[in-house]
Amino acid sequence: MRQSRSTPNPRALPKAVAELCALLEERGVPSFSHGEGLLHDLHTRPPARAATRSLLCAATPDALLDALPHAVVSAEHGRRITQATADGPVDLVPCGERDPEDLLARFGLAPYAFAFRPKDESWLDPFDRRAGFMAGELELAVPLGDAPSPFEVAPRRYWIAARLIAEHGLRPSAALRGAARDAFEAAAPRLPQAAPARRELTRVLESPRPSAALAFLREAGVLDFLVPGTQAVHCDRIDRLPPLLPLRWAAWLRGGATAGAMIRFRVPHALARRVERLQASHPLDRAVSPGRDAGLRKLVARLDDETLEGLFTWRRIELADWADRGEASRAEERLVAIEERIASIRSARQRSGEVRALALDGTAVMERLGAGPGRHVGQALGHLARFVAANPAANEPDALEEELVAWARANSNLLDRD
Numbered sequence: 049m050r051q052s053r054s055t056p057n058p059r060a061l062p063k064a065v066a067e068l069c070a071l072l073e074e075r076g077v078p079s080f081s082h083g084e085g086l087l088h089d090l091h092t093r094p095p096a097r098a099a100t101r102s103l104l105c106a107a108t109p110d111a112l113l114d115a116l117p118h119a120v121v122s123a124e125h126g127r128r129i130t131q132a133t134a135d136g137p138v139d140l141v142p143c144g145e146r147d148p149e150d151l152l153a154r155f156g157l158a159p160y161a162f163a164f165r166p167k168d169e170s171w172l173d174p175f176d177r178r179a180g181f182m183a184g185e186l187e188l189a190v191p192l193g194d195a196p197s198p199f200e201v202a203p204r205r206y207w208i209a210a211r212l213i214a215e216h217g218l219r220p221s222a223a224l225r226g227a228a229r230d231a232f233e234a235a236a237p238r239l240p241q242a243a244p245a246r247r248e249l250t251r252v253l254e255s256p257r258p259s260a261a262l263a264f265l266r267e268a269g270v271l272d273f274l275v276p277g278t279q280a281v282h283c284d285r286i287d288r289l290p291p292l293l294p295l296r297w298a299a300w301l302r303g304g305a306t307a308g309a310m311i312r313f314r315v316p317h318a319l320a321r322r323v324e325r326l327q328a329s330h331p332l333d334r335a336v337s338p339g340r341d342a343g344l345r346k347l348v349a350r351l352d353d354e355t356l357e358g359l360f361t362w363r364r365i366e367l368a369d370w371a372d373r374g375e376a377s378r379a380e381e382r383l384v385a386i387e388e389r390i391a392s393i394r395s396a397r398q399r400s401g402e403v404r405a406l407a408l409d410g411t412a413v414m415e416r417l418g419a420g421p422g423r424h425v426g427q428a429l430g431h432l433a434r435f436v437a438a439n440p441a442a443n444e445p446d447a448l449e450e451e452l453v454a455w456a457r458a459n460s461n462l463l464d465r466d
Contacts, residue, residue, distance in 0.1 A: 057164070057169055058081065058086060058089030058090050058164055059089045061081060061085075061089070061101075061166060062101070062135040063134075063135065064133035064134040064135040065081075065085075065101050065103075065133060065135055065138055066166060067133075068103070068131060068133055068138055069081070069103065069166045069167065070166075070167070071115075071116075072103070072105060072112075072115060072116075073167045075115040076107075076111075076115075077105050077106065077107040077111065077112065077115055078105070078106040078107075078148075078165065078167075079103045079104070079105050079106075079165070079166075079167070080103060080104040080105075080148070080163035080164060080165045080172055081101075081102075081103060081104075081163060081164045081165075081166060082102050082103060082104040082141070082160070082163040082164075083100070083102035083104075083139075083160055084099045084100045084101075084102065085099040085100060085101040085102055086102075086163065086164055087099070087159055087181070087212075087216060090181070090182065091216070097215070097251065097254070098136075100139065101135070101136065101137075101138045101139065102138070102139045102140075102141060103138060103139070103140050103141070104141050104143065104148060104151070104152075104163050104172075105140050105141065105142050105143065106143050106148050107142055107143065108126075108142055108144050108145065109121070109125075109126030109127075109129060109142045109144070110126075111142075112129050112140055112142050113126075113129065116129075116131050116140075118131070118132070119131040119140065122139070126142060127141070127142075128140065128141055129142065148163070148172060149172070149174040152172070152174065152175070152189065153174075153175070153189055153190050153194075153195060154189075155189055155198075156188070156189050156195075156198025156199075156201065156202065156205055157186065157187075157188065157189055157198060157205060157208065157209060157212065157224075158175070158177035158180055158181060158185075158186065158187040158188060158189050159177070159181050159186070159212055159216070159218075160189065161173075161174075161175050161177040161189035161190070162175075162177050162178040162181075175189060175190055177189065180221075181216075181218070184216075184217060184218055184219055185218060185219050185220075185221055186209060186212055186213055186218035186219065186220045186221060186224055187221045187223065187224055188221070188223055188224050188227060191223070192223065192227055197227050197230065197231040198227070199227060199228050199231040199232070199235050199268075200231040200234050200235050203235035203236075203238045203239045203240065204239075204240050204244070206228065206232075206235070206239060206265065206268060206270050207240060207244070207245055207248035207249070208248070209224070209228070209264065210248065210249075210252050210261040210262070210264055210265050211248050211251050211252055211255075211261065213260050213261040213264055214251070214252040214255035214257060214258050214260065214261035215251060215252075215255045217256075217257060217260075218260075219260070220260075220264050225264065225267060225268070228264070228267070228268035229267065229268055229269065232268055232269040232270070232273075233269075236269070236273055239270065239273070239274075241274065241312055241313070242312070242313065242314045243313075243314045245274075245313055246313040246314055246315060249313065250293065253286070253293060253296040253297060253300065254291055254293060254296075256287070256291070257287045258283075258286050258287065258296065258300075259283055259284050259285075259286055259287045262283040262286070262300065263280070263283060263284075266280060266283065274309075274312060275301065275304050275305070275308075275309045275312070276304065276305065277303055277304030277305055278300060278301060278302075278303065278304040279302070279303050279304075281369075282299055282300055282301075282302045282303065283300060285299065285362075285365050285366070285369075286299055286300060288361075288365050289358065289361060289362060289365065290354070290357070290358045290361060292354065292355060292358050293319070294319060294322035294323050294326055294355070295326055295355065295358040295359070295362065297315075297319070297323045298323045298326035298327045298330070299362055301323070301327075302327065302330070306323065306324065306327060307324075310323065310324075322355075325350060325351070326351075326355070326359065329347060329350075329351070329359055330359060330362060330363065331362075331363045331366065331379075332359050332360060332363055332383060332386055333363065333379050333382035333383050333386065335347075336386060337386075338382065338385035338386045338388070338389045341389070341393065344386070344389055344390055344393055345393060347390075348390060348393055348394065348397075356390070360383060360387065363379075363383060364380070364383070367379055367380055405443075406429065406432055406433060406436060406443060406448065407443050407444050407445050407448050408429075408432065408445060408448045408449065408452065410425050410426075410429060412445075413425050413428050413429060413432075413452060416449055416452055416453070417452070417456055424459075427459075428452060428455060428456070431451075431455050432448055432451060432452060432455075435448075435451050436448075
């Protein structure tokens with residue numbers, strides 16, 4: 049088992065995970081930080097999503113269970129054992145009778161072909177793959193001539209590779225892209241779909257730059273196989289969208305069979321409905337008219353402010369790519385008019401909310417004025433709302449009654465006509 053000392057070392061493990069490593073070492077089990085958790089620790093700016101912690105252990109499953117009597121077997125044949133810790137569950141991968149170097153090669157992708165031993169701060173990197181990862185490249189664990197295609201052996205690696213590209217900003221090497229293309233025909237029938245694929249796609253779409261991952265899946269043949277009709281231009285624009293998951297699903301699937309994709313990936317109903325609503329509202333300058341308040345009010349009621357702003361951004365990204373700048377300018381003018389009218393509708397709603405929040409309601413106004421229902425009640429409440437907006441501390445019964453009396457004296461004609 050060759051080990052090397054080199055820098056930089058990853059950030060310190062979470063306390064409970066470090067203590068687990070130390071406990072295993074004390075009981076004769078060499079333990080290495082490995083996989084997603086290690087990649088997370090190597091980043092100066094790690095992905096926001098919490099990493100799954102994994103330890104590569106130079107021991108058999110039985111030896112691990114003897115060392116950790118409360119651990120549980122979480123994969124067939126003891127290929128993974130899970131130990132609960134104060135920092136969350138930790139997956140333990142036993143090497144069995146194999147050399148850890150041999151097991152690293154079997155992970156197929158370079159980011160899983162190296163590991164770090166906290167005990168002596170040494171690296172297990174037999175194929176010199178850590179340097180490529182730190183340089184931003186996604187490579188195969190070992191050259192194809194030395195091992196079968198990792199994608200044909202385990203087609204789930206198409207999704208894993210895409211997630212690594214998206215979350216870690218990696219560039220797939222020419223060898224990896226070629227291996228993915230060449231293996232797809234044989235791998236396609238066993239390609240994970242439904243929830244396992246959706247979980248990986250969700251992580252891709254939530255990442256800062258999903259486009260490179262989607263381009264990899266397109267080149268490999270995955271997208272045409274699973275979601276025919278999606279267009280490369282939509283994938284390329286996703287990086288410029290806000291990181292709102294429904295918005296990015298909607299933009300990615302634009303032009304394709306969205307309903308079929310939602311079913312294929314077992315997308316939860318609530319998310320699928322939001323995606324469909326977003327596609328139905330896009331592009332905004334064609335879906336609604338600035339001169340028709342009814343449609344705009346429905347739009348404001350159906351979508352929260354953040355999602356609505358995302359739709360404006362989505363449309364403007366498209367307009368920025370239009371060759372016909374005159375038509376793009378006219379579409380932008382319609383967008384501005386829609387924005388202005390939506391702002392007016394929101395302002396009116398806010399004023400209405402302020403009226404409802406006044407310390408005096410309509411009944412109190414009628415009692416104080418000694419008058420029954422009529423338009424004067426609404427006008428009085430509107431005046432009081434403006435008064436409170438200018439004097440927030442005055443929103444209490446006595447102050448509002450005083451202002452109401454003054455208003456009524458100045459507007460006695462309103463009362464006389466009702």
